[in-house]
Every structure is written in C-alpha cells, then in structure tokens.
Amino acid sequence: MVPLNYFLILAAILFCLGVIGFVMKRNLITMFMSIELMLNSVNLTFVAFSRHINVLSGQIFVFFVMVIAAAEAAVGLAIIVAFYRNRESLNVDEVDRMKL
Amino acid sequence: MTLPQVPILPILPELILTLFGIAVMLFDPFTAKPHKSWLSSLAFIGVLAALAGNVLLLAAEGEYYNGMIIVDSFSVFFNFLFLIIAGLSILASRQYLVREGVNHSEYYGLLLFATVGMCFMGGANELIMIFIGLEITSISTYVLAGFRRTDLKSNEAAIKYFLLGSFATAFLLYGIALMYGATHTTHLSQISSALLTGRIDLRLVLAGTALMMVGFSFKVATAPFQIWTPDVYEGAPIPVTGWMSVGPKAAGFAAFLRVFFVALPALDQKWFWVLWVSSVLTMTIGNTAAMLQSNIKRMLAYSSIAHAGYILVAFAALTPNGIASIMFYLLAYSVMNLGAFAVISAWSLSGERRVTIDEFAGLGYRQPWLAAAFTVFLLGLTGIPLTAGFTGKFFMFRAAINSKLYWLTIIALLNSAASLYYYLRPTIAMYMREPGESGRTSAPQDSAPLQISMATKVVIAVSVLAVFYLGLFPSTILDFAQSSAFLVH
Numbered sequence: 156m157v158p159l160n161y162f163l164i165l166a167a168i169l170f171c172l173g174v175i176g177f178v179m180k181r182n183l184i185t186m187f188m189s190i191e192l193m194l195n196s197v198n199l200t201f202v203a204f205s206r207h208i209n210v211l212s213g214q215i216f217v218f219f220v221m222v223i224a225a226a227e228a229a230v231g232l233a234i235i236v237a238f239y240r241n242r243e244s245l246n247v248d249e250v251d252r253m254k255l
Numbered sequence: 256m257t258l259p260q261v262p263i264l265p266i267l268p269e270l271i272l273t274l275f276g277i278a279v280m281l282f283d284p285f286t287a288k289p290h291k292s293w294l295s296s297l298a299f300i301g302v303l304a305a306l307a308g309n310v311l312l313l314a315a316e317g318e319y320y321n322g323m324i325i326v327d328s329f330s331v332f333f334n335f336l337f338l339i340i341a342g343l344s345i346l347a348s349r350q351y352l353v354r355e356g357v358n359h360s361e362y363y364g365l366l367l368f369a370t371v372g373m374c375f376m377g378g379a380n381e382l383i384m385i386f387i388g389l390e391i392t393s394i395s396t397y398v399l400a401g402f403r404r405t406d407l408k409s410n411e412a413a414i415k416y417f418l419l420g421s422f423a424t425a426f427l428l429y430g431i432a433l434m435y436g437a438t439h440t441t442h443l444s445q446i447s448s449a450l451l452t453g454r455i456d457l458r459l460v461l462a463g464t465a466l467m468m469v470g471f472s473f474k475v476a477t478a479p480f481q482i483w484t485p486d487v488y489e490g491a492p493i494p495v496t497g498w499m500s501v502g503p504k505a506a507g508f509a510a511f512l513r514v515f516f517v518a519l520p521a522l523d524q525k526w527f528w529v530l531w532v533s534s535v536l537t538m539t540i541g542n543t544a545a546m547l548q549s550n551i552k553r554m555l556a557y558s559s560i561a562h563a564g565y566i567l568v569a570f571a572a573l574t575p576n577g578i579a580s581i582m583f584y585l586l587a588y589s590v591m592n593l594g595a596f597a598v599i600s601a602w603s604l605s606g607e608r609r610v611t612i613d614e615f616a617g618l619g620y621r622q623p624w625l626a627a628a629f630t631v632f633l634l635g636l637t638g639i640p641l642t643a644g645f646t647g648k649f650f651m652f653r654a655a656i657n658s659k660l661y662w663l664t665i666i667a668l669l670n671s672a673a674s675l676y677y678y679l680r681p682t683i684a685m686y687m688r689e690p691g692e693s694g695r696t697s698a699p700q701d702s703a704p705l706q707i708s709m710a711t712k713v714v715i716a717v718s719v720l721a722v723f724y725l726g727l728f729p730s731t732i733l734d735f736a737q738s739s740a741f742l743v744h
Contacts, residue, residue, distance in 0.1 A: 163436075170429060177422055186418055193425035197432050204436035213435060216383050220428065223390045227421055230394050234413045237404050247418075250411050253486045253553075 162203035169196035183235050183245045187228075194224050265319040265326050265378075267308035268334050269371045272341075275301025276367035283360030291359040295349045295710075298363035302342040302370075309334045318380060322442050325380035328739035332582055333377030333509045340502045340589050341370040343714050347597040348494035350708035354605045355492070357402055366498070369395035373506035382431045382441040382518075385510045389427070389474065392503050393420050400491040400499070406606075412490025419473070419483045427470020433463035443518040450521040464519060464526060471514070474507035477567060478536035481560045485544070488556030493603060493610075496552055497596025500559040501589040508566060508585060512578055516743050523573055530571040531663060538564030538670040545677045549611050551599055554677060555592070558636060561674060562588055568667045569651035572658040578740035580650035583733050587635075587643035587725050594718025595632040598625055601707045601715075615681045617690035622705055626685045628715045633678040635722045638671050643725035650733065 169192060176189030198217045205213025235245070242249055263270060279294050279301070286294065309331060318325050344366060352359055372391025379385040397420065401413025435441050437459035438449035449455055473480040488496045515526065541561030548554040566584060569577040602618060602625065603609045619626040635642035648671060655664045725732065 170425075173425070177418075183414065183418070187421075190418070190421045190425055193422075194428065197425065197428045200429070200432040201435065204432065207436075208439050210439060212441070213432075216435070216441070219383060219387060223387065226394055227390065230397055231417050231421065234397060234401055234410075234417050237401060238410045238414050241405065241407055241410055247414075250414050252408050252411050253489050 159203055159207045162199060166196040166199040166203065169193075169199065181247050183238070183247055186247060187231055187235070191224060191228070194220060262319060264311065264315050265317075265324050266375075267311060268305040268338065269374050271305040271308050272301055272367045272371045272374070275304070276364045276371070279367065280360045280364040283358075292349055292353055294359045294363055295345055295352075298367055299342060299345050301367060302338050302345065305370075306335070306338050306342075309338065322444075323381045323384045324375075324378050326378060327742050328735065329509075329513070329582075329743050330374075330378035332736060332739050333505065334374050336505055336582075336586055336589065337370050337373040337377065337502060339586075340498065340505070340593065341366060343590075343593045343597075343717065344494060344498040344502070346710040347497065347593065347600060347714045349710040351492065351494050351600050355403060357404075357492075362399070362402060365395040365399050369399070369502070373502060373509075376506040377509040379510065379513070380443055380517075382434065382443070382514070385514065386424075386428060386431060388506070389510065390424065392506055393424065393474075396420075396495075396499060396503055399495045400487055402492050402495060406490075408490040409492060410490075412487045415483055415490075416487045423470050423473030423480065426466050426473075430463045430466030430468075430470060433459050433466065437463060443514060446518040447520060450519070460522070461525065464522060465529075467514065468526065468529060471507060471511040472533065475504050475511060475563050475566075476560055477533050477563045478540050478560075479533075481537065481540065481563075484560055485553050485556040488559070489550055489553045493552065493596055493600040493607060496556075497593050497600070500555065500596075501585075501592050504559070504563065505585045505589065508581065512570070512581065513743055516578065527571060527573065530567050531660075534564050534567035534571060534663060535666055536564075537561070537567060538667060542670050542674050542677075545674070548677070549613070551610055551612050551615070551681060554612065554680075555595065555599075558674070558677070559592065561670065562636075564670070565648060565651060565667055568655050568660070568663055571660060571663060572654040574654055574658055575737065575740040575743075576657065577651070577654035578743055579733060579736040580647070580654045582736040582740065583725075583729065584647035584651055586732065587647040587722075590718045590721040590725070591632050591635040591642075591644060594715055594722070595629065595636070597711055597714045597718065598629040598632065601625060601705065601711050612681050612684055613688075615684040616688035617685070619686035622707075625705075625707070625715070628719050629685065630682050631719050631722055633682055635726070637675050637678045641723065641726050643722045643729075646726050646729045650729075 173189045173193035177186050180186050198220055201213040201216050239245060275298060279298050312326050312331050316326050345363060352362060369392045372388045375388030376385055379388055397413055397417040400416045401409050403409035437455050438446045440446060476484045488500060491499060538561050541557045541564055545554050545557035548557060566581050569580045635644035638644040638648045652664050652667060
C-alpha cells in the first residue's frame with residue numbers, strides 16, 4: 156500500500172501549483188482553473204486521510220466539495236461571461252476601473 | 256420500511272427562507288412589469304416568518320443531525336441578527352432596484368439564500384457545515400456584487416470578489432482537511448477533546464489552524480487579507496454594499512468565534528498573537544486609508560475594515576465578556592451601517608452618479624431629516640456617547656482591559672479618535688458647503704426634489720431608533736449575548 160505521506164505531499168504540491176498559477180497567470184479562466192486545482196488537491200487530502208484512518212466521512216466530504224465547486228463554477232463562469240461581454244477581454248490586468 | 260424521522264424545527268428559519276426565496280423567483284414570470292416590487296414585500300414577509308420560526312428555536316436547544324447543527328442561544332442570537340439585516344436590506348433595496356431597472360426576483364431570492372447560508376454558519380457545529388454555509392453565502396454574494404450587469408464597476412466587483420473569495424475558500428478547506436487528518440473528526444467539540452489527549456500530530460493541527468485563519472480573515476476582511484474590500488464595496492450596488500459590509504461579515508465572525516473558542520481553546524496562546532497583530536494592522540490600515548478617500552462607498556469600505564479591527568481587539572481578550580461584546584457590537588454596527596447606506600442610496604442619483612463626499616454638499620438644507628439621520632449614523636460609527644457605537648466599543652474595550660491588553664486598547668482608542676476626522680467630512684460637506692462649491696456643475700435634473708420611498712424612510716427611522724436604543728439601554732441585549740457567550744466559551 157502506498158504510504159499516506161506520498162499522497163499528502165502530492166496534494167501539497169498540487170495546492171502550491173494552484174496558488175502559483177493563480178498568482179502568475181493573467182487569464183481569468185486560467186486563474187479560475189488554478190482555484191479548481193487547489194480544491195481538488197484538498198479532495199485528495201481528504202480521501203487519503205479517510206483511507207488511512209479507515210473513517211468514511213472524509214470521502215463523503217469530497218462529494219460536498221465537488222458539488223459546491225460545481226455551483227461555484229456555474230456562477231463564476233457567468234460572472235466572467237458578463238465581464239467579457241462588456242470588455243471583450245479576459246485579461247485580469249484590465250479589471251482596473253478601481254484603484255487606490 | 257419506514258423512513259427515519261427528520262426533525263425540521265432546528266432548521267426552521269432556513270427552511271422558511273429557502274421556500275420564500277424559491278417562491279419569489281417562481282412568482283416573477285406571473286407578475287406584470289409595473290408590479291414587480293411586490294416581490295420585495297413577499298421576501299420581507301419571508302423574513303418575518305423566519306423571525307417567528309427563530310423564536311420557536313429558543314425552546315429547542317440541543318445538537319441535531321449527528322451533531323452537525325447546534326441550536327443554542329448563540330446561534331439564535333445570530334439568526335436574529337441575520338434576519339434583521341436581511342429585512343432592513345430588502346426594504347432599503349426596494350427603491351434602488353426600481354430606479355436602476357434591474358431584476359427584482361433574483362435579487363431578493365439571492366438575498367434570502369445568502370441569509371440561509373449565514374444562518375447555517377451561525378448554527379454549524381462542524382467544519383464541513385461551516386464550509387457549506389460559507390459557500391452558500393459567498394456564491395449568492397458574488398452574484399449580488401455584480402448585479403448591475405452592464406456596469407463595468409459592478410462587473411469588476413463581482414470578478415474580484417469571486418476570484419479572491421474562492422481562492423480564500425480553498426485555503427479554509429485545506430485547513431479543514433488537515434485538521435480532519437490530525438484529529439480524525441470535523442466536529443468542533445471532538446476536535447477540542449482530541450487536542451487535549453495530546454496524541455496528535457501538532458504540526459498538522461497548527462498548519463490547519465493557520466490555513467483556516469486565512470480563510471476566516473478573508474471573509475471578515477481583516478489585515479493582511481482585506482485588499483479586496485475597497486474595490487468590491489465600491490463597485491457593488493449600494494444596497495448590496497451595505498448588506499455585504501454587515502451580513503457576511505457578521506456570519507464570518509460567528510463561525511470564526513465558534514471554531515476558535517469551541518474547537519481550538521487548547522492552542523489559544525498560539526493564535527492569540529496572530530489576532531493581536533492582525534487587529535493592530537487592520538485598525539490602522541482601515542482608518543488611515545479611509546482618510547484619503549473621496550468616494551463615500553470606498554470610505555465606508557475602509558471604515559468597515561477598521562471596525563473589524565476593533566472587533567478583533569475584543570476577540571483577543573479570549574473571555575466570554577469579549578464574545579458577548581462582539582455580538583453586541585455586530586448588532587450595533589449593522590444598524591448604523593445599514594442606515595448610512597440607506598441614506599447614500601437615497602441621495603445617489605440613478606446610475607450611482609452622486610457618491611463622492613463633496614457631492615453631499617447642501618444635503619443639510621435640501622433634506623434636513625435625511626442629513627440629521629446620516630449625521631447620527633456617522634457619529635455612531637465614530638463612537639460618540641449616547642449612540643450604539645459608543646456603548647459597543649465601550650464593552651469591547653472594557654473586555655480587552657479586563658484581560659490586561661492595555662497596549663492593544665490604547666491603539667484601538669487612538670484609532671477610534673482618528674476616525675472622527677473622516678466621519679466628520681461628509682457632515683461638514685452636508686451642512687457647511689453650498690452645492691456648486693466642489694467645482695462640478697450639477698445638471699438641472701440633479702437638483703430636482705428628492706423622492707424617498709416609504710420603505711427607505713422606514714429603514715432610516717428604525718436604524719436611528721436602534722442606534723439610540725442600543726446606546727442608551729444596552730442591558731437587555733447584552734445580557735442575552737452574555738448568557739450565550741458562556742456556552743461558546
């Protein structure tokens with residue numbers, strides 16, 4: 156059986172990749188996908204722990220997270236579409252109508 | 256085969272709000288265009304029904320659904336707070352929505368659904384439940400922030416809130432996952448007892464605590480996670496800004512308090528310093544930046560950051576009295592801010608063309624009552640005696656002093672005094688300047704008499720009364736808050 160730590164480290168790497176993608180990328184869709192990557196790395200953590208300690212609840216939580224991520228995707232893409240209609244761009248640097 | 260009996264009483268307010276939210280959206284197609292605003296009455300009735308349902312909860316204390324939901328006076332208090340906020344916001348939005356010509360049914364539906372999420376956050380006894388409640392609130396709020404679909408600023412507010420909000424949620428969730436891995440449970444009281452046994456991986460717990468703190472700090476907009484607040488509050492429609500600055504923030508604090516005091520008291524010496532530093536930063540950044548603003552929405556956004564900082568002062572006291580004073584202050588702050596935003600919404604013209612502080616010039620002569628109410632709210636936010644703001648701050652800072660946090664209290668008092676500068680600026684503009692003085696020539700239709708709807712007047716009147724009631728007779732509500740704070744602590 157693969158040790159727990161492997162899964163945890165993989166999940167941590169995926170989470171960090173998501174964070175890096177969110178910070179570095181300038182395209183709204185790519186930033187959104189980075190967030191999805193972060194959420195999925197959390198799912199992996201939940202499942203790994205759940206299997207390791209033999210408690211099923213962690214796997215149930217993953218369903219909740221997936222459903223909520225789907226709802227968030229629906230709303231998020233709608234917001235991005237609304238922005239695209241007004242600005243004809245997906246570049247986050249153009250989200251700049253308000254500044255300090 | 257018999258189905259298990261599912262009790263509906265513990266989530267009665269949430270159920271009522273959900274049903275009315277669906278009803279509001281279902282009745283929309285059957286309502287003729289000129290009569291759409293009756294949907295707001297329907298939503299308001301829903302809030303009243305949920306308030307009645309919440310009264311029944313008082314008799315049903317206990318844990319339900321395998322301990323996922325808890326009904327205690329803490330959750331009942333917050334339900335009352337969220338429902339009051341929702342009711343006032345619905346009334347305050349009515350005229351605005353007609354004026355701006357945006358859809359009514361989705362707006363009220365989302366407002367009710369967001370309130371459902373907030374009630375779940377107040378009553379959650381388990382981390383996953385908190386996450387679900389938080390997401391119900393957040394997803395509805397993302398849409399509400401961008402509700403003026405064709406307005407670029409509103410779009411931008413929605414995009415920023417959505418991206419940064421989901422980013423922060425991922426951190427919160429990762430924290431929950433690590434906490435689950437370390438303690439093998441997500442129930443708050445079981446986490447607490449697992450921590451006391453000492454047979455757990457402390458590194459995982461600390462990492463989980465830190466990540467959860469990031470998530471909560473974002474939701475309540477405290478430093479260093481407050482960056483999104485000014486832009487989102489400036490871009491969102493005025494009634495939504497008013498609602499966002501009190502509702503989701505109060506819900507965030509409800510969950511924040513419950514998680515940290517019920518699940519993690521064993522580590523309080525570790526997270527105490529984080530709160531201390533964050534509190535100082537939040538207050539100072541909020542107040543300093545608020546002084547530099549010319550847009551009133553943006554100024555109140557920074558002011559709301561500063562107020563979150565004051566709340567952290569009482570949080571850092573780590574006592575039941577501190578929790579009770581936070582609960583009282585959240586109520587006081589809610590009525591003051593909702594009232595202030597109702598005034599701004601009435602004064603701003605269609606398309607939100609009149610929202611800078613200079614443009615409040617002459618309000619004192621043209622609408623003496625409106626100006627007087629606005630002054631009351633601003634003085635309340637400053638913390639002038641006789642108002643709710645003073646009493647609330649007094650209780651919070653007293654709790655901090657009782658815990659020997661002298662430096663923190665001094666910094667908070669200095670900040671509070673400095674805030675007088677920017678709260679007085681609109682007042683000075685209203686009473687001491689002539690309308691044309693700011694250099695901008697106003698269009699003739701801008702100086703037409705202001706039409707203020709009955710609903711807006713009710714919101715402003717109720718808020719003014721509440722500011723004075725909480726300022727002069729705080730004991731009833733404070734006693735209730737105190738009795739529930741002991742349960743959490």
